[in-house]
Amino acid sequence: MVPATFRRAGEKKHTINDIARLANVSKKTVSRVINESPFVREETRTRIAEIIRSTGFTPDPQARGLAFRRSYLIGLVYDNPNAPYVINVQEGALGALRRVGYELVVHPCDRNSPEFLGDIRQLVSRQKLDGMIILPPVSENNALADVLRDISCPYIRILSAALDEPQNLVQSMDRQSAAEVAEHLAKLGHTRIAMIIGPPTYRSSQERLEGFSNALADRGLTLSPDYIAEGAYTFESGAACAEMLLSRSPRPTAIFAGNDETAAGVYRTAYLRGLRIPHDLTIIGFDDSPLASRLCPSLTTMRQPIRDMGRLAAEKLISKISRTEGPSAAATTVFPHLVVRESSGRPAN
Amino acid sequence: MVPATFRRAGEKKHTINDIARLANVSKKTVSRVINESPFVREETRTRIAEIIRSTGFTPDPQARGLAFRRSYLIGLVYDNPNAPYVINVQEGALGALRRVGYELVVHPCDRNSPEFLGDIRQLVSRQKLDGMIILPPVSENNALADVLRDISCPYIRILSAALDEPQNLVQSMDRQSAAEVAEHLAKLGHTRIAMIIGPPTYRSSQERLEGFSNALADRGLTLSPDYIAEGAYTFESGAACAEMLLSRSPRPTAIFAGNDETAAGVYRTAYLRGLRIPHDLTIIGFDDSPLASRLCPSLTTMRQPIRDMGRLAAEKLISKISRTEGPSAAATTVFPHLVVRESSGRPAN
DNA sequence: CTGAAAGCGCTTACAG
DNA sequence: CTGAAAGCGCTTACAG
Numbered sequence: 001m002v003p004a005t006f007r008r009a010g011e012k013k014h015t016i017n018d019i020a021r022l023a024n025v026s027k028k029t030v031s032r033v034i035n036e037s038p039f040v041r042e043e044t045r046t047r048i049a050e051i052i053r054s055t056g057f058t059p060d061p062q063a064r065g066l067a068f069r070r071s072y073l074i075g076l077v078y079d080n081p082n083a084p085y086v087i088n089v090q091e092g093a094l095g096a097l098r099r100v101g102y103e104l105v106v107h108p109c110d111r112n113s114p115e116f117l118g119d120i121r122q123l124v125s126r127q128k129l130d131g132m133i134i135l136p137p138v139s140e141n142n143a144l145a146d147v148l149r150d151i152s153c154p155y156i157r158i159l160s161a162a163l164d165e166p167q168n169l170v171q172s173m174d175r176q177s178a179a180e181v182a183e184h185l186a187k188l189g190h191t192r193i194a195m196i197i198g199p200p201t202y203r204s205s206q207e208r209l210e211g212f213s214n215a216l217a218d219r220g221l222t223l224s225p226d227y228i229a230e231g232a233y234t235f236e237s238g239a240a241c242a243e244m245l246l247s248r249s250p251r252p253t254a255i256f257a258g259n260d261e262t263a264a265g266v267y268r269t270a271y272l273r274g275l276r277i278p279h280d281l282t283i284i285g286f287d288d289s290p291l292a293s294r295l296c297p298s299l300t301t302m303r304q305p306i307r308d309m310g311r312l313a314a315e316k317l318i319s320k321i322s323r324t325e326g327p328s329a330a331a332t333t334v335f336p337h338l339v340v341r342e343s344s345g346r347p348a349n
Numbered sequence: 350m351v352p353a354t355f356r357r358a359g360e361k362k363h364t365i366n367d368i369a370r371l372a373n374v375s376k377k378t379v380s381r382v383i384n385e386s387p388f389v390r391e392e393t394r395t396r397i398a399e400i401i402r403s404t405g406f407t408p409d410p411q412a413r414g415l416a417f418r419r420s421y422l423i424g425l426v427y428d429n430p431n432a433p434y435v436i437n438v439q440e441g442a443l444g445a446l447r448r449v450g451y452e453l454v455v456h457p458c459d460r461n462s463p464e465f466l467g468d469i470r471q472l473v474s475r476q477k478l479d480g481m482i483i484l485p486p487v488s489e490n491n492a493l494a495d496v497l498r499d500i501s502c503p504y505i506r507i508l509s510a511a512l513d514e515p516q517n518l519v520q521s522m523d524r525q526s527a528a529e530v531a532e533h534l535a536k537l538g539h540t541r542i543a544m545i546i547g548p549p550t551y552r553s554s555q556e557r558l559e560g561f562s563n564a565l566a567d568r569g570l571t572l573s574p575d576y577i578a579e580g581a582y583t584f585e586s587g588a589a590c591a592e593m594l595l596s597r598s599p600r601p602t603a604i605f606a607g608n609d610e611t612a613a614g615v616y617r618t619a620y621l622r623g624l625r626i627p628h629d630l631t632i633i634g635f636d637d638s639p640l641a642s643r644l645c646p647s648l649t650t651m652r653q654p655i656r657d658m659g660r661l662a663a664e665k666l667i668s669k670i671s672r673t674e675g676p677s678a679a680a681t682t683v684f685p686h687l688v689v690r691e692s693s694g695r696p697a698n
Numbered sequence: 699c700t701g702a703a704a705g706c707g708c709t710t711a712c713a714g
Numbered sequence: 715c716t717g718a719a720a721g722c723g724c725t726t727a728c729a730g
Binding site: 374375376377378381388389390393412414415416417418 | 699700701702705706707708
Binding site for chain 1: 407415452453474476616639
């Protein structure tokens with residue numbers, strides 16, 4: 001038997017009035033059942049609930065939204081060029097939102113465009129977004145957060161540092177993660193260790209650099225300034241930085257790349273120079289994007305629980321939106337961990 | 350001076366009533382201006398338009414939708430594991446939709462789930478989606494198209510074969526593209542040519558196989574059944590299929606992988622066997638995903654204009670939705686083209 | 699060319 | 715515990 005939800009074309013959708021008529025009550029009472037008001041007699045409630053179930057009625061989100069002054073729409077703002085990263089956050093968030101009847105409106109942006117902040121303002125007010133999830137690196141932009149606060153739009157920033165109050169954050173502990181990389185390299189016996197950082201203005205670059213450098217120091221190793229290169233989290237910058245680092249004498253035996261894209265750039269330079277990985281050079285990435293396992297040899301890297309971050313951000317946002325009041329000021333943190341593959345080994349000399 | 354659109358928190362949004370009052374007309378007349386009705390005196394129209402502009406008024410999409418029985422929401426359904434592919438279609442579509450005031454609601458799905466069709470039905474009826482864009486491979490599912498037709502939801506399928514009427518399609522001409530690969534390999538002098546196809550149930554697998562095999566035949570070359578392996582468009586299947594193909598004697602000198610992921614799997618097997626690319630083995634991919642240029646050596650592959658496909662699908666869908674009637678039965682086709690990189694060369698022997 | 703009334707499908711006060 | 719009225723912000727007939 002075909003469930004009643006599977007209405008065929010031509011039958012129009014049931015409305016709250018249909019349900020009220022069938023149940024022989026006012027639509028207000030149906031509304032109470034929908035919104036789980038306690039002020040409905042149990043017998044009435046069950047009867048109406050049963051009719052709702054059997055007719056497959058679902059309240060119209062537009063009408064509900066209009067009356068509630070809610071859109072049931074959450075924005076996802078990103079400028080991250082790493083597609084798997086975005087998709088994973090997106091799917092994580094989607095999973096959490098669906099359950100509570102929200103939809104996700106995606107919004108790629110360009111933080112350098114002069115219309116950037118105006119666009120966001122317009123998006124929020126126009127679509128009356130109920131909240132916003134912001135991905136790194138644009139999540140580091142405080143001006144954006146200020147705008148959202150200004151127009152009273154609840155938001156969650158996914159970040160690697162505490163740039164905001166804890167209730168607005170899902171924080172990835174990059175500093176501690178970078179320390180894991182240091183430990184791994186130290187254990188393998190590397191001493192000439194280099195690092196390619198991301199754009200210095202990005203908070204994650206600083207976090208990873210400091211975490212890495214401090215952890216090396218703790219083990220009696222130093223990250224010499226000669227061995228630090230400024231990349232841009234891109235393939236091309238990785239190749240160029242590796243070119244520079246590998247020209248140093250003595251040559252580093254290990255390079256910690258800012259992310260997997262950068263690491264792929266290091267692979268390319270090693271390939272062009274005929275260096276064998278990991279025999280001549282150990283390479284470590286960050287992200288564990290699909291690329292990491294596709295490279296030959298496969299890349300040792302830090303895995304971020306990206307999907308979880310999306311889910312956590314959505315859950316935290318929803319609780320902010322629906323909560324009439326109450327703190328939930330707790331921090332939400334997440335820890336990347338090391339995935340050891342083929343690109344790291346003992347130094348040859 | 351801050352534009353009026355940049356209202357600060359606390360000021361409530363203007364409504365059509367505010368505009369009517371300011372213009373000293375009825376809200377119906379304002380509505381006519383918003384909807385570009387010809388039945389407004391020019392003087393009145395300009396006056397109202399100016400007030401709308403200066404106040405930064407934008408009509409509430411929810412209220413409009415409720416009255417128009419429109420949601421201004423378009424669904425994007427996908428099950429493609431290739432994240433850059435999805436992101437690119439998404440951004441292409443977004444660009445076209447934004448301009449006309451629509452938003453995109455993304456919906457990853459699992460075509461093998463028993464709830465698959467029911468979920469889609471519910472998504473469409475619940476959010477009252479105005480239309481749907483469907484990505485391959487789930488776009489090949491005719492049952493899904495049947496459901497959408499049944500509930501009168503306009504849709505566009507992005508496909509590599511004409512599985513539907515032209516007005517429902519944005520078609521990528523994979524057959525002709527695969528012929529380009531054949532030509533490239535023939536020109537390089539390869540004769541022992543192998544191919545890894547995608548899942549045989551996928552239409553694109555057949556299209557690419559037939560296009561490739563026929564084009565080889567046209568050049569007096571044959572694609573021997575021994576040299577055809579059935580993959581699954583995945584990294585793992587690429588590695589396994591390459592394992593099999595490279596065990597043949599004589600060994601093929603070139604492998605056309607079904608897509609870039611598969612090609613990456615072939616790289617891995619070549620790496621493990623110590624084969625040099627392209628000296629010992631030429632490899633060709635399909636997609637030109639970011640991975641293609643990250644691999645070492647970089648991968649020769651077919652580039653799909655993925656972003657354009659998203660844009661075209663959105664434009665076509667919008668014209669279907671807004672058009673009161675009229676055919677637009679024209680086919681929309683798109684041609685991938687070859688990007689030659691380092692992984693293809695003359696055969697060694 | 700313009701407007702007053704009724705309605706889209708739901709909700710919030712306000713009564714009872 | 716339940717309902718009749720008014721309203722969210724916009725539109726579509728229907729008049730004039």
